[in-house]
Amino acid sequence: ARELRINIWVCLHHFTLPNWFTYLGGFLVEENRTKYWMQHVDFIAETFGDLVAGWQPVNETNYYATAGYLARGWPPGHNNVEEWLTVTQQIQLATAEAAVRLKQTCKPVVSIFGLSTLELLDDEIATHKFAERFYDANWNTGIKLFRDGILQIGTREPVLRPDLAGSFDIFGFSYYSAHGVRNGQLVAYPETEKISPLGYAIWPNGLELVLNRLKKELPNTPLIVAEYGVGTSDDNERSTYLSAGLDIVHQAIAQGIDVRGFFHWTAVDNYEWLHGYDLQFGIINSDHTTKPSSEVLRQEAKPS
Structure with a gap:
């Protein structure tokens, strides 16, 4: 990778x-x-620390907990609120504690929180309750731990971890749709x-909404x-979506x-766990x- 001038960022846990x-x-x-998790983090840091450009400890902590529990x-395929609360707490702590350890390699550490905006389409009580839970799980929990060193989810007692405030060098997030x-x-x-x-609207404009909210949440x-x-x-559709997203990032910087960087998902068509190679x-094609x-990335993205 070095000979090809490719910078490798390593993610230590991507759902599996x-x-x-x-x-x-x-x-x-x-x-x-x-x-066991921290043994894994230590091993990866010691083995690959001199080879990587940066770290992303856990991919989309909020999605992992919600989809699985x-x-x-996703596996294990549970529907249990108490388990979900526990896993949400543990996975948020896992990624922040890993970030603190990985900083010792003197390489930048970036979070990956799955973020999207939510539009309330009626004034029903159930809608407002859903919105409260949505922002609590997908926004407030991870941001509050990073910003304030306080982990709070649902009605559980807050966990005070001032040592984890500012655990990431850069706050990173994924965006796919509102x-x-x-x-x-x-x-x-x-x-x-x-x-x-996947059932969501192909709408790049939501990226602008996420960036603007993060500017307020994390000045x-x-x-x-x-x-x-x-x-x-439809690769024409991908080109349009990608170009629009890059334009939004350029405007945000202006x-x-x-905004320090932009990762496209993904380079080569991959095996999606629930959809195989069809999605x-x-x-780049699998061949x-x-x-x-x-070409959109080549023309619009500046090399790091």
Whole structure:
């Protein structure tokens, strides 16, 4: 990679876990975080610390907890509020504690929180309750720990961890789409936009909303768009979406928002756990031929 002038950023946990860790209870068990997870972090830091350009400890902590322990979308496929609260706490602590350790390698450490905006489409009580839970889980929990050193989720007692405030060098996030809520149910938003195979609207404009909110939530904090992309077999659609996202980032920088970088998801079409090879995110085909959308990055992105 060095010979090809490619900077490698390493993510230590991207949704999947070894069976033995899962059999021990995964992130439902505090000892698994403090002992086995941190052993993993130490090993990766010591083995690859001199080879990487930067670190991203845990990918989309909020999505991992919700999809696996509340929405039944990913393994272990549970729907248990108490388990979800526990895993949310543990995975947030896991990524922040890993960040503190990885900083010792003198390489930048970036978070990856899955962020999107939510539009309330009616005034029902269920809608307002859903919105409160949505922002609590997807925005407030991770940001408050990073900004204030306080971990609070739902009605649980806050965990005071001042040592984890400012644990990341740069606040990174993923953006794929906005959401709407009607009668307490999540729906695609805007409803007038084309819906992706994953069920959300293909709407780059929400990236601007996320950046503006982060500027208010985390003033004077450098930001990175850690994931941005669209799952589609229509590469013209990808080119349009990618170009629009880059334009939004350029505009944000011009307006004084400190955006340090942009990662596109993804380079090469990958195997999506729930969709196989049919859902294409890459600017490069699985046979390693480039797609026209790769030219968008070449023309618009400046090398680091």
